[in-house]
Amino acid sequence: MPWLAQWLRRHEPSFLIGCGCILLILFIGGIYNSHFLTLPYLLQQLQVASYLGIVAAGAMTVILLGHIDLSVPWTMTTSAMLATGLAGNFAHGILALPIALAIGAAIGLANGLGVAYVRIPSMIFTLGMNAVLQGLMVLYTGGSAPSSSATPLGIWLSNVHIIPGIANAVFCWVAVSAGMIILLRFTVLGRTIYAIGNRERAAYLCGLPVRGAILGAFMLAGIASAFAGLLLTGYAGKAYQGMGDSYLMPAIAAVVLGGTSIAGGHGTYKGTVMGTILIVVLQSVLAVMQMPDAGRQIIYGVIIFSMLMLYGRSPQNAR
Amino acid sequence: ETYAPKCFAPLNANTKTINFPAKKGPYKIGFANGFIGNGWRVQMLQTLRAYAETPEMKPQIKELRIVSVGTDVSAQIASMDNFINAGMDAIIVDANSPTAFKPVLRRAQQAGVLIVSFDNIFDGAEKYNNLIQVNQDQYAIGKLSAEWLLHNMKEKNKILEVRGVPGNSVDRDRHQGFRDALKEGGNPQVVEVVGNWDDGAGQKAVADALAVNGSFDGIYTQGGSIGVTHGLLDSHKPLVPIAGEGENGFRKLIASHSKEGLLGESIGQSPALVAVSLKAAVAALQGKPVPRKSGSRCLKPITRPSNPARIISRI
Amino acid sequence: MARRASLSYWLHYNAIVLLAALIFIAMFAVYLILLPRGISTGIMVTAANKGVLLALVAAAQTFPVLTGGIDLSVGAIVIMTNCLASNYVNGNPLHIAEGCALTLICGLAGGAINALAVVVGRLQPIIATLASSTVFYGISLLFRPEPGGDVDDDFASFMTGAIGWIPISLIILCALLLLVWLPFRTSMIGRSIYAVGSAESAAYMSGIHVGRAKAASYILAGFFSAIAGLLLTLISESAQASMTNAGDLTLNSIAAVVIGGTSLFGGVGGLPGSILGAFILRTIGDLLFVLNAPALWQPLFQGVVLLVAVGLGALPLLRVRNRLEAFR
Amino acid sequence: METMPPLLELKGVTKHYGAVTALSEGNLVCRSHTIHAIMGENGAGKSTLIKIIAGVVSPSDGQIFLDGKPISFTGPTDAQKHGCVCVFQELSLVPDLTVAENIVMISPPRKFGLIDAKAQRREAEKLLALVGCEDIDTRARVKDLPLSRRQMIEIAKALSFKPRLLILDEATSALTAEDVGKVYALLRRLRQEGTCILYISHRMHEIRELADVCSVFANGRHIQTFRHGEHTEGEIVKMMIGREISHLFPSKPWRNFEDDKPALEARNLIWEPRLRNVSASVMPGEIFGLGGLDGQGQREFLLALFGCLVGVSGEILVDGMPTYFRSPANAKKQPNALALIPEDRKSEGLMLKMSVAENLTAATLMQCRNGLFVSRTKEREAVENIVHRMQIKAIPDLPVETLSGGNQQKVVIGRWLLANPNILLLNDPTRGIDIGTKQEIYRLLRELADNGTTIVFYSTDYDELIGLCDRVAIFYAGQIIRTLKDGDITEEAIVANALNVTQAEEAQAL
Numbered sequence A: 001m002p003w004l005a006q007w008l009r010r011h012e013p014s015f016l017i018g019c020g021c022i023l024l025i026l027f028i029g030g031i032y033n034s035h036f037l038t039l040p041y042l043l044q045q046l047q048v049a050s051y052l053g054i055v056a057a058g059a060m061t062v063i064l065l066g067h068i069d070l071s072v073p074w075t076m077t078t079s080a081m082l083a084t085g086l087a088g089n090f091a092h093g094i095l096a097l098p099i100a101l102a103i104g105a106a107i108g109l110a111n112g113l114g115v116a117y118v119r120i121p122s123m124i125f126t127l128g129m130n131a132v133l134q135g136l137m138v139l140y141t142g143g144s145a146p147s148s149s150a151t152p153l154g155i156w157l158s159n160v161h162i163i164p165g166i167a168n169a170v171f172c173w174v175a176v177s178a179g180m181i182i183l184l185r186f187t188v189l190g191r192t193i194y195a196i197g198n199r200e201r202a203a204y205l206c207g208l209p210v211r212g213a214i215l216g217a218f219m220l221a222g223i224a225s226a227f228a229g230l231l232l233t234g235y236a237g238k239a240y241q242g243m244g245d246s247y248l249m250p251a252i253a254a255v256v257l258g259g260t261s262i263a264g265g266h267g268t269y270k271g272t273v274m275g276t277i278l279i280v281v282l283q284s285v286l287a288v289m290q291m292p293d294a295g296r297q298i299i300y301g302v303i304i305f306s307m308l309m310l311y312g313r314s315p316q317n318a319r
Numbered sequence B: 001e002t003y004a005p006k007c008f009a010p011l012n013a014n015t016k017t018i019n020f021p022a023k024k025g026p027y028k029i030g031f032a033n034g035f036i037g038n039g040w041r042v043q044m045l046q047t048l049r050a051y052a053e054t055p056e057m058k059p060q061i062k063e064l065r066i067v068s069v070g071t072d073v074s075a076q077i078a079s080m081d082n083f084i085n086a087g088m089d090a091i092i093v094d095a096n097s098p099t100a101f102k103p104v105l106r107r108a109q110q111a112g113v114l115i116v117s118f119d120n121i122f123d124g125a126e127k128y129n130n131l132i133q134v135n136q137d138q139y140a141i142g143k144l145s146a147e148w149l150l151h152n153m154k155e156k157n158k159i160l161e162v163r164g165v166p167g168n169s170v171d172r173d174r175h176q177g178f179r180d181a182l183k184e185g186g187n188p189q190v191v192e193v194v195g196n197w198d199d200g201a202g203q204k205a206v207a208d209a210l211a212v213n214g215s216f217d218g219i220y221t222q223g224g225s226i227g228v229t230h231g232l233l234d235s236h237k238p239l240v241p242i243a244g245e246g247e248n249g250f251r252k253l254i255a256s257h258s259k260e261g262l263l264g265e266s267i268g269q270s271p272a273l274v275a276v277s278l279k280a281a282v283a284a285l286q287g288k289p290v291p292r293k294s295g296s297r298c299l300k301p302i303t304r305p306s307n308p309a310r311i312i313s314r315i
Numbered sequence C: 001m002a003r004r005a006s007l008s009y010w011l012h013y014n015a016i017v018l019l020a021a022l023i024f025i026a027m028f029a030v031y032l033i034l035l036p037r038g039i040s041t042g043i044m045v046t047a048a049n050k051g052v053l054l055a056l057v058a059a060a061q062t063f064p065v066l067t068g069g070i071d072l073s074v075g076a077i078v079i080m081t082n083c084l085a086s087n088y089v090n091g092n093p094l095h096i097a098e099g100c101a102l103t104l105i106c107g108l109a110g111g112a113i114n115a116l117a118v119v120v121g122r123l124q125p126i127i128a129t130l131a132s133s134t135v136f137y138g139i140s141l142l143f144r145p146e147p148g149g150d151v152d153d154d155f156a157s158f159m160t161g162a163i164g165w166i167p168i169s170l171i172i173l174c175a176l177l178l179l180v181w182l183p184f185r186t187s188m189i190g191r192s193i194y195a196v197g198s199a200e201s202a203a204y205m206s207g208i209h210v211g212r213a214k215a216a217s218y219i220l221a222g223f224f225s226a227i228a229g230l231l232l233t234l235i236s237e238s239a240q241a242s243m244t245n246a247g248d249l250t251l252n253s254i255a256a257v258v259i260g261g262t263s264l265f266g267g268v269g270g271l272p273g274s275i276l277g278a279f280i281l282r283t284i285g286d287l288l289f290v291l292n293a294p295a296l297w298q299p300l301f302q303g304v305v306l307l308v309a310v311g312l313g314a315l316p317l318l319r320v321r322n323r324l325e326a327f328r
Numbered sequence D: 001m002e003t004m005p006p007l008l009e010l011k012g013v014t015k016h017y018g019a020v021t022a023l024s025e026g027n028l029v030c031r032s033h034t035i036h037a038i039m040g041e042n043g044a045g046k047s048t049l050i051k052i053i054a055g056v057v058s059p060s061d062g063q064i065f066l067d068g069k070p071i072s073f074t075g076p077t078d079a080q081k082h083g084c085v086c087v088f089q090e091l092s093l094v095p096d097l098t099v100a101e102n103i104v105m106i107s108p109p110r111k112f113g114l115i116d117a118k119a120q121r122r123e124a125e126k127l128l129a130l131v132g133c134e135d136i137d138t139r140a141r142v143k144d145l146p147l148s149r150r151q152m153i154e155i156a157k158a159l160s161f162k163p164r165l166l167i168l169d170e171a172t173s174a175l176t177a178e179d180v181g182k183v184y185a186l187l188r189r190l191r192q193e194g195t196c197i198l199y200i201s202h203r204m205h206e207i208r209e210l211a212d213v214c215s216v217f218a219n220g221r222h223i224q225t226f227r228h229g230e231h232t233e234g235e236i237v238k239m240m241i242g243r244e245i246s247h248l249f250p251s252k253p254w255r256n257f258e259d260d261k262p263a264l265e266a267r268n269l270i271w272e273p274r275l276r277n278v279s280a281s282v283m284p285g286e287i288f289g290l291g292g293l294d295g296q297g298q299r300e301f302l303l304a305l306f307g308c309l310v311g312v313s314g315e316i317l318v319d320g321m322p323t324y325f326r327s328p329a330n331a332k333k334q335p336n337a338l339a340l341i342p343e344d345r346k347s348e349g350l351m352l353k354m355s356v357a358e359n360l361t362a363a364t365l366m367q368c369r370n371g372l373f374v375s376r377t378k379e380r381e382a383v384e385n386i387v388h389r390m391q392i393k394a395i396p397d398l399p400v401e402t403l404s405g406g407n408q409q410k411v412v413i414g415r416w417l418l419a420n421p422n423i424l425l426l427n428d429p430t431r432g433i434d435i436g437t438k439q440e441i442y443r444l445l446r447e448l449a450d451n452g453t454t455i456v457f458y459s460t461d462y463d464e465l466i467g468l469c470d471r472v473a474i475f476y477a478g479q480i481i482r483t484l485k486d487g488d489i490t491e492e493a494i495v496a497n498a499l500n501v502t503q504a505e506e507a508q509a510l
């Protein structure tokens, strides 16, 4: 199998080890219950992975800058709630998409302004932003009882299968991924993002649009979160407060497990895809195996630890 | 005879009543809320404010202060302490933890402040003569759900239980009630997954469990019922009875799929509990006897013949 | 002349801490003035207990942040030690002391795990501690599968009470500042931690034991988290294994550290600032209480105040005259 | 004497970085009471050799003998304990600690196990006095000090270890002439006291002045060790770079700039306290030097021209048009087309983990694209062109951090040459660059100037200012106190004006 040998040579060891881990987890799951290795199960994981994958794509643009976006949960929730609430059923709820994306972009813009212009550390600014968004949504739901059931568009994008067996959400993820690859490899913005992550000052002195790129990256992250939020309404059938809570940390973990440096400037998108699938499969296998919660948590942590030990270590000192 | 017996039904025969020394109204009442970031809590706060404005309540209340502190236990204890220090007559609390409030209950007792807890109960609270608990019996909810499932399932072999947030007392009690009732009803096999009372997480867990286990004869979920139902519907597996929570969307979903044979039961914890708590607080402050633990008997199954979803509402 | 110069250096290097102190004093003063019944011991004890709890977690967070790292598991260690302590802090005084010691050891062990992962495993701290926090949460569930606890009433009441007007928790905090922070600041390990955070490779070149410094920071974080866990046990006389709670504490600790002027890039800042930051965060809630803010507006208000508080920390940057300095 | 075992001896020391061999069979014999110069072009392996001696990296192969006994250092601390102390080319100071804390970083005086701040300051002051820098306030933080001061602090810090073998790796590259003098005196004194000094420098005159023994390295190999004076400088250069250098500086064309319209003009620039009313005009095709002691406002002058400073008052005119630049992005735009080669390539010039190619095109990405996308072919072309033109020894796809200092600097300069700037601002661009590369850069600059590029060139090296510049403006305390021209550009004139001696004398005369 020369193609396999070539494929193996083309990718860095961390990526290969990660892929190996995914197979290993599925294999162990398969020993426990053979259903883990069936196509429907795997496709279902792919659908669930799409939501996390889209969030992780956004998180990655920001992490590549050397920043972090902790406002993911309530960006997802806010855009999903406002999109379902405002779009309603008008023209199959087609407006939900532009509304969600616009809100995501607006939140990203606010984050970007705070980080790029006021220069508040992103970790803390986006944390505050998250709290503000939560406050706004409490007010929004408190004032009236806005409609929160998913719009037909959201359901179509997320849950309908144009190709039998594969939910449309997977294609949304593929589209986002294609966009990410083009962005990171072929655009000025992508190049600038890497440059900023490496050495912001040098990028600035090169005349690269540093602030614009930070702004852009945060907006893209906001848009990605919003899009994932909208898809999630289609999956769960409604928008609800707290729907984004379980996406923040796994998204960061997916990006880092995929080999992106948390300090920025370094990482490939295919790694993020791998990391996403890894997290989703691991969570799913652990969820279905019957064991006490304590064991589940400990095993989850230990497995992530061991995987990081295998390949996620920072470069050694010069010695 | 206790005040307003229809509403303040004692939890059980052993429940004592409390005779708080009467104070002259109108009263200063504080509400120490914990978390606020979900629809239930928002609705509950709105209910409280609306109820306090009713002609029945308004003259009784001099001041109503509401503080939401998030999920932090120590902050909620501090907010109750603040209410005590500020000279409130009664404090209503939706507790972040069933066990963390012993010390502050003691301090309230010393200061002669009435505490009314609802939604989340306190464990071992019998020794405080200033505490009223207006609540759902979570154990009974689990039990009722199990009984309903046993009654409605075609086969009784394999049940999926979707649990709530680990380490939480509501999760513990509902789970216990559910399991105890199942044990009495033939002890079918139960597959457990964690749904965290969250629609997304519940849906994922159900989808995975169905993909891996084939099918179940019935599903019980403590929360996130809409997601759980979607998980079942999306799997294209046989539709089995679902015992779930009180979300309105869940009820609508079951009604809309009833033609396909979907059966559901919905037991909810109504946000209006807060209004009952306020009423209980005022009644107790006025010196009327109020049961220390009430609410459970309000839990009356309401089955509408036209609706296949059996809806159990309280109050 | 020399004195004057020293003072001006001091002011220069401690400007943000002073700003934080001023903000806190202003906020607390407003709170005290608006109190419906005036100041009492109870008020002080309440404010102290919840403030000190967060201050301890923020203190824990400060050490890793000073090295340029971060510890996302401080909250989980607090919960883990809380769950452990809820089983053991009872019985006769000797047993109570043993329980306390056990709790601290548990926290140190948690910190040591993080230290191993970061120093020996060479993992990026943010992700290593993220992973370890789920492990700690799992362990908390082992210690305490369901909420509850058996904690000695008298001991708890004493420790969360006051001597005269002065809350005991505050005394403990001050003691920690004097007995741990001051010696730390002028010790070799303290200097190493600052040096590593400021410029890791330069520190290594200079012969600083980089690994030792980092390890110490995570172990100290575990230690302070354990004290916070112990205090939480005494405040609530129970425990509940809650990941939400752990996450909240962690995020708040980061906010407190930043408000207190410690740089997330490392090398600048210190414990006093973080403690002030924690008290500022906690006073927001108190202000909501005395201002009788509308219930539904409170979360928004808290978010906005947090943003404004961290925004103030960025004020010095508005004075930047050389744009290069604004960029890393 | 010769029979005694040497203080330090390296035999066949080799270091590989992955596929790169940084040093192969490094042999070196160091004796006490000597100043031993190490020479070689960029990337010859000098720094690698030094890092091995200082215990910062461990050799892949070979042996080290200290006092005739084999030894291997476990880390910098271990080497320091054995008396091998290094002043690194890349500074090893911690920016957020104070001067005193930095100087006695590892072994501060202690009281009850804790650091005694007062004694620490006294000790730091003592060491600073040793290098003649009593003026540095030990309570200031290192990050607030200019580079030249930091380098002196670095030397003071090295002395705190009481070294037997002191290594200076281009430690004088950022120093002002005045400080260099102090360092010379210090080194001679140390030699007298028995220390062996390993001295790495690309400046011939420094070696002329100091060295007793010279070792030449090329391509990671030890070429020859000889007593100073045994070979002429021409021969040494040939040993180093494999060719002779006849004319280091290209000849200056004789041109009369008086009649031209200035291409760049600054009028009354004020940015307190670093710039105090600076006015200058530079003609098209001129190389305009900035001289004076380090930290007199030259750096800020360049930054102000490039739009990096906020709140500069005064006027900047390009081609006679008043302009205002908000940022470098703004300044590099056509038709003004300014470019700035920053001072510190590590922190301001390079994206270290990115590839050489990506670094080279960073300033001209906008030109290398098709529509929205970066065009790989255009990029490749540009990179190949500049790598060839500047003879950068690098594989374009490797991270730039793997290059030697000189080649890294070439990448920084090359990046901006790709942008075809009309006005090129250079902030000490030849620091740490070998003589061969320097010559290339000088030739390049002159070529650019001849083709009409306006060049503003700040250097701490007087020879450069004299050899290359058409005019030299001497800065003192944020002002241009004198502009030297043609024959006036001499070392005496520069030094005298840099120290503001003439004015002081005039003032005395009055």
Ligand SMILES: Nc1ncnc2c1ncn2[C@@H]1O[C@H](COP(=O)(O)OP(=O)(O)OP(=O)(O)O)[C@@H](O)[C@H]1O
Binding pocket: C002, C003, C006, C009, C010, C013, D096, D097, D098, D117, D118, D121, D139
């Ligand atoms: N690394 C540092 N981080 C923060 N603050 C510092 C640092 N170094 C010094 N300072 C501040 O600068 C002040 C002056 O420092 P130093 O210890 O040299 O003075 P001192 O010994 O207190 O003064 P004196 O010698 O006049 O008694 C200190 O009070 C300290 O607060």
Ligand SMILES: Nc1ncnc2c1ncn2[C@@H]1O[C@H](COP(=O)(O)OP(=O)(O)OP(=O)(O)O)[C@@H](O)[C@H]1O
Binding pocket: D017, D018, D020, D021, D022, D023, D040, D041, D042, D043, D044, D045, D046, D047, D048, D049, D089, D401, D402, D403, D404, D405, D406, D407, D432, D434
């Ligand atoms: N960490 C590293 N990884 C890979 N290659 C390296 C590394 N460090 C140095 N090199 C390579 O080793 C060779 C020798 O580098 P070194 O820094 O010793 O040169 P040098 O003689 O000090 O040059 P300069 O005069 O420019 O400082 C160079 O080709 C360089 O590219």
Ligand SMILES: [Mg+2]
Binding pocket: D046, D047, D048, D089, D405
């Ligand atoms: Mg070198």
Ligand SMILES: [Mg+2]
Binding pocket: D117, D118
């Ligand atoms: Mg002193």
